[in-house]
Amino acid sequence: MRVGYVRVSAVDQNTARQLDGIAVDKTFTDKMSGKDTDRDQLTAMLGYVREGDTVVVHSMDRLARNLGDLLTLVQDLTARGVRVEFVKEVLTFTGEDSPIAQLMLSIMGAVAQFERAMIGERQREGIAKAKARGVYTGRKPALSQEQARELRARAAAGERKTALARAFGISRDTVYTYLQTSAPALPVDTRPLPDTAVSDQLLTRPRGAQASAPATEQAGTVAPASRVAPVPDPAPRRPVTSGSRRARWTTPGKPVRELVTVARDPEWGGYRVTDRDGTYLGTIQRQTKTSGKGRWQGHDEHNQLITPGLWNTVDDAVAGLLQHHLDRDTRRAATAR
Structure with missing residues (x-):
């Protein structure tokens, strides 16, 4: 069986051209960075192929952007009896390859890793220059605040993460990022600071004793006793510590x-x-x-x-x-x- 693997870095990129005209029986497609091997469809493909199959990839940098990952993936597949075919480089690896083929794999993998490093360096330089000019505002959020609230509500209601990612046009990783991120906090200079003096006394005073008021309301001003409200006894349930x-x-x-x-x-x-x-x-x-x-x-x-x-x-x-x-x-x- 010929199994295709396709990868693009963004959700809106076109995947059709990579294996256009190449005969494959089944295709696995990832829409995420190739910086590592933590990719859903790559993992699924590795678990799907069997001895005698051929994995077809458009180019080496589509399989991995890291030389170590590329070598590991190719060696793992060929050790299991799976052929690996790279269309652009016109190279096929079977595990019984010549030293020249192994050298080409290492060189092309190193070039892919170098290209990714250069992309990152150019991006950092561009951001630094934009910040210096005062025109850099950062990456636009994938979802608006209203969409983020809707996503959290639908997830809390039990909707599947894959369905949410498809509905909002984002990746599952982005879905989990929004679910793990709370609503935006207030700016630091306006965020109200909690007064914990009374609650601290409730946790430490003997049961039945009267809590006293905080020592001060403002710097150097003692709180009048008449303004101290009585505090009820704490509930029997103790906080988890x-x-x-x-x-x-x-x-x-x-x-x-x-x-x-x-x-x-x-x-x-x-x-x-x-x-x-x-x-x-x-x-x-x-x-x-x-x-x-x-x-x-x-x-x-x-x-x-x-x-x-x-x-x-x-x-x-x-x-x-x-x-x-x-x-x-x-x-x-x-x-x-």
Whole structure:
């Protein structure tokens, strides 16, 4: 079977010309950057092909813009008995290639990587010059504020992420970015600062004791006693703290799935991890790169990779994610002292 792979960098770019006139039985198309191999359709293609198949790509830079990724992908496919054919360069790799063919692969891959680096450098130079002239306003948002609110509402109602991406004309990655981003904050100079003095006393005073007023209302002005409103006793439910979380998560012999909620996302095949109080903790997903293929890696709520980054099972990865949060709580507590 001849399997085509097509990649363009933007959603609105035309994909038809890449394999125009080339006979293929099935085509996988990505509309995203080739800076790495974390691409949905590339992963699907790698899982689809079998020994004896041929993967047809318009050019090397369509498969990867990084020399290391290009070499790894070609070697992984040919090791499985899959031929790789590049139309533009008129090169085919089978795993039994001559040293000259391997040299050409390395040279052309290095050129693709160099081109991407030059594109980035020219872009940075252009932005710097535009900023100096005062004409740079940054990239236009993919969605307006009204569209972003509608997207969040439809996602909260249970609509699939793929359907949302298609409806708004954006990628799934952009959908997740908007879902993880809250509404725009107020400007720093006008943002109201919360008065936490009373709530701090509620958490620390003996039960039944009367809370006192904040020491000052303005710099150097003591608040009149007559203006201090009585504060009711706090509700019995205590807020979740890092200490109580540590006590729950470090219960000996308790499986991790009884400590937190681990829910599979059928669209991208990974897992979302939330605490029992609904706090979002991060994600667990299967590694697709050759170096750790088939193993699991975790990202916290800020999309930071958890290290060490590979585990054999989902439960081990969840345990690593929880340990990451506990270690971070410990560092924050030490800094606060």
